[in-house]
Amino acid sequence: MIFENKEALQGQIEQLDLFHVAEIKIPKENAIEIKFFDRFKAFEQLTELMQLQTDAQEVNEFYKALELGAKSLNKDEVDE
Structure with a gap:
């Protein structure tokens, strides 16, 4: 019809x-x-992904700082 x-x-x-x-x-x-489309749900998932990426980046930066600190301490011990 x-x-x-x-x-x-x-x-x-x-x-x-x-x-x-x-x-x-x-x-x-x-x-x-x-x-x-459920645009609100899509927005929530994008927000979660962005937060995960930010968290991973912060963890990576923390480990880099820790590594630099350890190298600095090691260098100071070698110099003594």
Whole structure:
């Protein structure tokens, strides 16, 4: 019924704002499945990834500082 004229439907779809739509399926006659993006969840995951990267960078900087301190102590012991 609603999908009898697929060319007209195609023209209507092209005019719609589908910014939040991830996927559209027509699994069987007279049915439609629409999957929406969950932008808030995507933002949360990006925030978590950024935090993990920041944490890893801070740990790396800490180990570098520790290594430089150890080298400095070792150098001081050699000089004595």
